[in-house]
Amino acid sequence: MRPILLALAATLALSLPAKADDVTVAVTAIVEHPALDAARKGVLDALTAAGYKEGENLKFVFESAQGNPATAAQIARQFAGDEPNVIVPISTPSAQAVSSTRDIPVVFTAVSDPLGAQLVKNMDKPGGNVTGLSDMSPVAEHLALIKEILPDVKTIGYLYNSGEANSVSLLAVLKAEAEKAGLKVVESAATKSAEVQGAARALIGRADVIYIPTDNTIISALEGAVAVAEESKLPLFTADTDSVSRGSIAALGFNYYDVGKQTGEIVVRVLKGENPGDIAVKTAAGSDLVVNKAAAEKMGVTLPQSVLSRATKVIE
Structure with a gap:
């Protein structure tokens, strides 16, 4: 009877709805201001549209460095220890702070020059665990x-x-x-x-x-x-x-809410199994x-x- 009970338990577990916090997306920004806040909202809304709903199957964590690079580094270490499914740094300083993370997918946004910031070596084939969206100004x-x-x-x-x-x-x-x-x-x-x-x-x-x-x-x-x-x-x-x-x-x-949504779409691709290093770094669309x-x-x-x-x- 014991093997049967184990098999039944396994079947029931597979049939249960996804637990809250099945997926964790950890977001950080160097500071809070309207553009970066709008980008964060866009990321969350893109996740929601793809079926990742906060409190149901998504834990959406946000930390601001309050303009302090040392705090940004602390947040990066905290996120690395927490091991979320994806880290989303908003702004160049935050992206640089988490760039030492090698095992967790990173999808940056609101970064003007990913090459100059040494986040990736190639925009088309970034490699490693990092990709994202550039907001290089016209x-x-x-x-x-x-x-x-x-x-x-x-x-x-x-x-x-x-x-x-x-x-x-x-x-x-x-x-x-x-x-x-x-x-x-x-x-x-x-x-x-x-x-x-x-x-x-x-x-x-x-x-x-x-x-x-x-x-x-x-x-x-x-x-x-x-x-x-x-x-x-x-x-x-x-x-x-x-x-x-x-x-x-x-x-x-750019409309930074749209920038966030475009970034969120990349995050969804990673959550569905794509390797960040195989996803080309995009430049935000719209003006x-x-x-x-x-x-x-x-x-x-x-x-x-x-x-x-x-x-x-x-x-x-």
Whole structure:
């Protein structure tokens, strides 16, 4: 009778519905701000659409490093010990922190330059346990937009964290594209959020506009830079569309909720058994133009009708 009972128990176990937390997806971001939060929501919604429902068959864990690289490293070690099914780092610093993990699949997102950040060696065949989604900004289009709004601009003030790899990579791209456009680039760095306002102030008299890339340190303290821009009538533009509602004049970029959904679709492929190293690193699809008329007025700028007419969203 004992073998029969064991066989019956095994049959019953197979027929039972999946237990809660059958799959664990561990997500981390270097800091919380609207774009990264939207990406996280997109990942979760893509998982839900694929049948992975939080509290039923999915445990969705999130940890923020609160802008601290040391905390990001601690989170990476914690996740490695917890052994989730997939780790999803949002932003370059978080992706770099978990890059030492070799046995757990990693699907990064909101990383501008995966090659420069040394996350993968090949975009088409990343190999190992890592793949993901790049959000490399369309820098040439950003400069064209700035020149369309402000035809007399000559100098671009680049406000960034010099310790953030994606911002350093974007600086190189910006300099190359600015030279083609006949523009000069002036840098001002802030290595932590408390320095952002001072770094923005350092551009007064040295630049015609402030341009902020998808830099998590700067964006997390954007209001400080906006206050300087409004006070000094120094037009401020961002690469991050979610920052326009917070006081940037305009941004041409990705909808980060959609970026998250695209990332989540890659996570689903991994959960279904694909090897991350065999999945090509993709560049995010889609490009939104968001403008803020009120912010423009505060900085002494009138948005041309050509920009307003094609904007995806206009904030009054």
